[in-house]
Amino acid sequence: MRRASWHRDQDSVVGQLAEWEVWVELVVQSHGRLHVFLPLLDRGIDALIHRIEDGSWFPVQVKGRSQLRNGSLQIVAPAASLVDPDALLLGVALEDDHVGPFVLVITEGDFKRIANRSHVRGKPTFWAQVSLVPGRTSRWAQYVFPRQQLADALLAGIKPKFKVSPPPRIRGAIARATGFRGEVEVTRRLADVDELTIFRAFPDLETAEVVVLHEKSRQVLGIQVKTIGVDRQHPEGTIDIDVASFRPSATTWVVGVAWDRAVRRFRDECLVIPSLDVNRIVAPYRGHLRFPFFPDSPRKWGRLTPYRRPLADLGILMAAELFRISR
DNA sequence: GGGCTGAAAACCTCCCTTAC
DNA sequence: GTAAGGGAGGTTTTCAGCCC
Structure with missing residues (x-):
């Protein structure tokens, strides 16, 4: 026109x-x-x-x-x-x-x-x-x-080593809605910190669904959000990462959040895991990295213990990490 | 053609007033 | 006491005028 x-x-x-x-x-x-x-x-x-x-x-x-x-x-x-x-x-x-x-x-x-x-x-x-x-x-x-x-x-200056062909995302409507809710919740927690500017992918082809730029250190972190749904009958869920689309790097983290279907709010505890650590937590099985997530549970978590964090601290945690890698 | 500055319009922020 | 509404003034972005 x-x-x-x-x-x-x-x-x-x-x-x-x-x-x-x-x-x-x-x-x-x-x-x-x-x-x-x-x-x-x-x-x-x-x-x-x-x-x-x-x-x-x-x-x-x-x-x-x-x-x-x-x-x-x-x-x-x-x-x-x-x-x-x-x-x-x-x-x-x-x-x-x-x-x-x-x-x-x-x-x-x-x-x-x-x-x-x-x-x-x-x-x-x-x-x-x-x-x-x-x-x-x-x-x-x-x-x-x-x-x-x-x-x-x-x-310019980059010699391509491989072509990227992101796999199509096939998700059910309910899982998709829960996943979107998790992404929005993580975004909101990051927005609590003034120094962080938050970006979303266009189009959405990325491992990292949310990206934050630290306004002072100018460092960037990508965050892949994994959301599980829980209720009284199902107090735990499984974080499932598709190996085919998972590209671990020093600047990509995985954040797991739990949506409580009964009370329609997120649990207070989340998982914050550097993507390079995921392979140490669990070995790939049939193309997937899977591990259980028990939000707000008093039980011992074994290898997941170091990654348990209060959801309310997510923004501060990410800002501190961005400041740390800049030094 | 290049260098510099101002105009115009939309947007944003702050603060005061008013209503409940 | 608090929230909503509105206006004034500042900021940002893009384009135009003027001069060399």
């Missing part, structure tokens, strides 16, 4: 549309090698990109414009919004309702090095006019890529 140029009162639409067009380009061009996580609360970073080949995470900011000036993209960014030198800044121009033929891909550190410095209402600001015209001499030229190479620009 073609449409007229964007009006000033549609500025916020321009920014949002630009972001979504970029996410779609990244997912499609990378054939699933780049996964996009969107923040539940906007704090400047528009997304975390997960590069599957090496498990690395990239904070990304998108600057979208509906108009160019003399073929150049105008970008004005307050210094306070450019806090992570390794974060990527993507500049795109919208043509009608899609991304234009050329895009800017640059780290915030390089952007601050090359851009002009000025002050807007007394606040330090970086300003740039990036030519997107092919062949034109510009100091930004090495950071301007054809739109079709957007994903390659992010994947």
